[in-house]
Amino acid sequence: MAADRDILPDSVKPSNYAISLYDLEYGGDFSYQGTVKIALEILKTTKKIVLNSLQLKIHSAELKTEHTKTEQTVKASDISYDERFQRATFTFDDDLPIVSSAELVVKFQGTINNLMAGFYRSRYKPTVPATASVARDDEFHYMFSTQFESSDARRAFPCFDEPNLKATFDFEIEIPKDQVALSNMPMKDVRKADKSGLQIVSFDRTPVMSTYLLAWAVGDFEYVEDFTRRKYNGKSLPVRVYTTKGLKEQGRFALEVCHQIVDYFSEIFRVDYPLPKVDLIAVHEFSHGAMENWGLITYRTTAVLFDEAKSDQKYRNRVAYVVSHELAHQWFGNLVTMDWWSELWLNEGFATWVGWLAVDHLYPEWDVWAQFVTESLQTGFGLDSLRNSHPIEVPVRDALEVDQIFDHISYLKGSSVIRMLSAHLTVDTFLLGVSKYLQKHQYGNATTNDLWSALSEASGKDVNTFMDPWIRKIGFPVVTIAEEPGQISVKQSRFLLTGDVKPDEDETTWWIPLNLKTGADTSSVKLGALTTKEHTIREIDDTFYKLNADQVGFYRVNYPPPRLVKLGATRNQLSTQDKIGLVADAAALAISGEGTTTGVLSLVEGFGDETNLLVWTQIVNALGHIRSVFSEDEQVSNALKKFTLKLVTPATEQLGWDFPAGEDFLRSQLRALLIAQAGLVGHESVVSEAQKRFKLFTSGEDTSAVHPSLRSAIFRIAVTYGGPEAYEAVKEEFKTTTSLDGKEIALLALGRVQTPELAKDFIEFNFSDAVAIQDKHSGASSLAANAKTRLTQWEYIKHNWEDVVYKQLSGNMVVLERYVRLTLNKFASKEVQKDIENFFERKDNRGYDRALGVVKDTVEGNARYKERDLEVVREWLGAKGYL
Structure with a gap:
């Protein structure tokens, strides 16, 4: 083992896996049998071969070697497991010889689990009749697929499950004749199985790749197909989007994005897409947004499917981005892989940036x-503004x-x-x-x-x-400005949301691109970087200047209060990115104490005539956090709602409720945002209209009364003001909707309940079988964002941790970690934070301990912020006539 990581011994190295899965049980325990033949190089004399295995039953292991021109086969005399490190050790009676070619043959049994990790099953309700052999129960049908990143290939077959132990893969699987099997590579062969009604599907050998990128899927699939316009080895590549039957037409938009982006990345990377096909598949239950398996990319349904008639338009943006992000990984991550998980950012940071680059290429108007x-x-x-952040490149042990x-x-x-x-x-x-x-x-x-x-x-x-x-290094800087006539001094220091940076936490000197706009020509940017703790910049035009043009640098800027007011007054000289950055920086600095909440309110007060969706999104986010932190004081809370209402009313009323044909994408999304915001802070006519449309829709009298892009706004407003009747109607909508995004929208709306009784009912519903594991955090995060229900949810978690919360979610630690973080990080109370600490103090928090650290920092920061600014905010709101 390396000193900084728990890795497998280096005595053997794999070069190829030949995996065969058979005897799949389509009911009962969903077990399967498997054989994996691993071509190995034995690098050191050893009696043991150690590899990764998790929740598998290994029947036998034997090693075939060719030594002194004689083939030898030896069986492992002992097979032992280390559950903590997820390893199996095969011990042989005699030393194994150092050879360049050996074959380890392992027979094993696994389970097609329901944990969204490894080889697992996804439940769904079919929209059209399914083939006879599909796995099903009284309520659901099932498809099978895999999720191996980061370390879950070991759940499906014994393997050397580390990213730098690359190998090629041959895969075959026994399935019913009326179903479809997919894998990373094109199908090579189909042959009859010994059992009636079954066939064995095999696939071409993969390129050299990491175990976490292997994938397969089995189910009642259909597809839509297109081809790249660019030629690869003289031919256009087939591009397909697979779904369970009845949904394939909703893959058209992703398909159109996909073939264009494959060509775009091949061009800008100057490396052709390296596989002979590109398959995208919608998976009904999925812990992440998507997974970049080479040649068979898996997606959550709402990240790849889009219904032109029924989907909220915001999902068009999501699909385009997620498809592009995963395609970027086909090169950056799959073709070239990080050496170890500590450099995960090489995969994800790059794919995120270049994914947006690709969307901008296709849809510059967005x-x-x-x-x-x-x-x-x-x-x-x-x-990254929390102490419990971590560097981009972070040590990872296991x-x-x-x-x-x-x-x-x-x-x-x-x-x-x-x-x-x-x-x-x-x-x-x-x-x-x-x-x-x-x-x-x-x-x-x-x-x-x-x-x-x-x-x-x-x-x-x-x-x-x-x-x-x-x-x-951990963290990022804030650049604080001091003004003098004709010049400014800039000083960098680490930014913490809690505002209490200690000297030993502020030792990093970052390279900071200043990108200064100054003077009448605001399109002109003066380049230059701050490479010391402090610096003076001369020849500044006092009438206008702005640092960090277009918010390209990863730092915040703290302007003197009068300058912030001036920038707000001249905001029409700023780019959209600069407006967003101005509001966001001011809001963050208010939390840390380096700025003030009244400064933020004064700044955004003049934005009532703003027309840009993304600027409004930032304003709504900033005001939402302020209202959340001060929500326990009813007087201030109501005054902040009045402030928000006055700010958003003109733009909301100007946009109206109708979606004209051919309307700009951003404008339609702005309407949805502002109607939701106005309704939730009490705009009487918006609430009335939303309730009227909600009743027409849910009663079935007029299902066109709610535009698909207004479902979220109208459902949330209805639940906020409609009591048990509206709550039950949205719950019924969750159960019956056939829209792919409908369940997510309904869950987020249900979190707007206003009483502890309804909150408790929703929490229990959220943990029922009706809500998929992948979606439980959606409703929970909505309850946490709701000041009237977050404490009810915390009490439920405390009293039902072992029997409900941990029991349901701990099978997949990604899901549990997300749930813990999203349910607890909205509080602004030192007492609640102490309660959280006490509750988890004696528990085994492995797998979600980082989440608890994030919660601690966030809640303590919110509490400190509330104590510091509450009375100042009350005074300002009173002076402005909102109290």
């Missing part, structure tokens, strides 16, 4: 970089630690830092460096330094020197 600033950048800031760093640092801070670097080098130069990196390391593993070397070669700059602190 203004996706402004969306990036208001969603990805701000969310990355949120986690599998339980791996799952917890699939977080906002790896994805969103990682992508934000790449965006900052690519802007500095220029996107073209950056992509040239990426191409060099891919070509040099293809079919192998690489490190962060390998990427920096390629980018340095392409740009002629020492990328490692100025990027190293961003990757290997």
Whole structure:
């Protein structure tokens, strides 16, 4: 084992797996039998072969070697398990010889589980008649698929389950003749099985790849197909979106995105897509958004399917991005893989950035970089402003630690830092460096330094020197400005949301691209970087200046209060990204105490005539957090609602309720956002209209009364003001909806209940079998965001942790970690935080301990913020006439 990680012994190395699965049980225990033949190189004399195995029953293991021209077969005399480290050890009586070619044959039994990890089953309700052999029970049908990242291939077959132990894979599976099997590569052969009605489907050998990228699926599938326009080895590649029967037409939009993006990435990476086909498949139950298995990409249904007539338009944006993100991994992650999980960000940070680059390429009218600033950048800031953050490149010891760093640092801070670097080098130069990196390391593993070397070669700059602190140090800076006539001084220091940075936490000096706009020509940007703790910038036009043009840098800016007011007054000179950044920075600095809540309220007070969706999204987010923190004070809470109502009313009334044909995508989404916001803070006519439309829709009198993109707004408003009757109607909508996004929308709306009794009913419903494991966090997070119900939910968690919460969710730690974080991080009370700490103090928190650290920092920061600013906010609201 390496000193910093728990890895397998280096005595053997795999080169190929031949996997055969058979005797699949389609009911009862959902078991299956398997044989895996692993071609090995034995590198050191040993009596033991150690590999990964989890929840498998191994029947036998034998090793075939060719030694001194004689083939020998020896059986393992002992098979033992280490459950903690998820390993099986095969012990042989005699030393195994050092040979370049050996074959380990393992026979085993596994389970097609319901944990959304390994080889698992997904339940669904069919929309058309299914083939006779489909697994089913009284209520659901089942499809089978895999999820192996990060360390769950070991749940499906014994293997050397580490990213740098790459090998090729041959796969075959026995299935009913009327079903479809898929895998990474095209189908090679179909032959009759010994049992009647069954066939064995085998697939072509894969390229060299990591175990976590292997995939297969079995079910009652159909597909829509297109082809790349670009030629690969003289032929266009087939591109397909697979679904269970009855849903394939909803894959058309993803299909259109997919074939274009495969060609786009092949062009900009200067490396052709390396496999002979691209399959996307919708999986009914899925713990993540999607998974980049090479050649067979799996997706949550709402991340790949879109119904032009019934889907909320916001899902069009989601599908385009998630499809692009996963396709980026086909090169960055699959063709070249990080050496170890500590460098997960190499996969996820890059795929996030280039995924948005691809969406911008296809849909420039969507203004996706402004969306990036208001969603990805701000969310990355949120986690990285806590003590319990971690560096982008973080030490990882074992599998339980791996799952917890699939977080906002790896994805969103990682992508934000790449965006900052690519802007500095220029996107073209950056992509040239990426191409060099891919070509040099293809079919192998690489490190962060390998990427920096390629980018340095392409740009002629020492990328490692100025990027190293961003990757290997925790946190990010705030640049504080002091003004003098004709000049400003800038000072960098670490930003913490709690506002209590200690000297030993502020030792990093970041390379900070200042990107200064100043003077009348606000489109002109002066480049230059802050590379020391403090610096003075001369020749500043006092009439206007703005740092961090277009919010490209991963840092916040703290302006003197009068300058913040001036920037708000001249906001029409700012880009959309700059407006978003101005509001977001002011809101974050208010929480830390380096700014004030009254400063934020004064700033956004003048934004009533704003017309941009993404600026409004940031304003709504900022005000939502302020209302949440001060929600326990009824007087201030009601006054903040009045403030919000006055701010959003003109724009809401101007937009109205109708969606004109051919309307701009962003404008239609703005209508949905503002109607929801106005209704939830008490706009009487909006509430009345929403309730009228809700009754027409849920009664069946007029199902067209609720536009698909207004379901979320109208359902949430209805539940907020409609009591038990509206609550039950939305619950019924959850149970009966045939819309793919309908269950998610209904769950989020149900979290708007206003009484402890309804909250408790919803929590119990959320943990019933009616709600899939993958969706339980949606309703829970909605309850947590609701000041009237978050304490009820915490009490339920405390009293039902072992028997309900942990029991249902701990089978997949990704789901449990997400649930813990989202249900507990909205409190603003030191007493509640102490209660949380006491509750978890004596428990085994492995797998979600990072979530508890995030909760601690967030709640303590909120509590400190509330104590500091409550009376100042009350005074300001009173002076403005809102009390």
